[in-house]
Amino acid sequence: MTDQALVELAFTMLEKSYVPYSRFPVGAALEGTDGTVYTGCNVENAAYGSTLCAERTALVKAVSEGCRSFTRLAVVGNSADYCWPCGACRQMLYEFAPDLEVLVARQDHTFVKYTLRQLLPQGFGPDSLA
Numbered sequence: 344m345t346d347q348a349l350v351e352l353a354f355t356m357l358e359k360s361y362v363p364y365s366r367f368p369v370g371a372a373l374e375g376t377d378g379t380v381y382t383g384c385n386v387e388n389a390a391y392g393s394t395l396c397a398e399r400t401a402l403v404k405a406v407s408e409g410c411r412s413f414t415r416l417a418v419v420g421n422s423a424d425y426c427w428p429c430g431a432c433r434q435m436l437y438e439f440a441p442d443l444e445v446l447v448a449r450q451d452h453t454f455v456k457y458t459l460r461q462l463l464p465q466g467f468g469p470d471s472l473a
């Protein structure tokens with residue numbers, strides 16, 4: 344799958360978002376090392392802090408299905424500008440895929456690409472506990 348195709352999968356998730364509070368849909372598509380793609384959307388809650396981001400929705404879907412290593416993530420928000428993964432999502436992704444490629448898209452379907460290590464320098468991961 345091309346990078347652009349993964350970005351387009353993230354776009355398809357915007358309509359699934361449950362966002363009555365922020366009205367800010369986010370979509371994500373996370374590719375496992377075996378090529379399986381796990382999609383996600385943000386799921387908000389009346390207790391605002393219980394909200395789950397699109398990236399973590401995709402991640403927990405994958406891990407709960409037995410997938411623990413990943414190659415690429417695409418993320419898009421319903422805004423003109425890039426939708427950067429929040430700190431909590433960077434941290435949770437780092438646990439499983441510190442070398443993840445992160446494709447961050449904007450509404451015109453263009454995207455920029457970073458590694459997770461760039462987005463979370465000197466990250467705290469499983470090796471940090473050794």
Ligand SMILES: O=c1ccn([C@H]2C[C@H](O)[C@@H](CO)O2)c(=O)[nH]1
Pocket residue numbers: 362365367368369384385386387394395396397398418426427428429432
């Ligand atoms: O990378 C991001 C940033 C924000 N959100 C969600 C959380 C909340 O539902 C809404 C506004 O913060 O956007 C994500 O899903 N992913």
Ligand SMILES: [Zn+2]
Pocket residue numbers: 396397398399428429430431432433
């Ligand atoms: Zn997040």
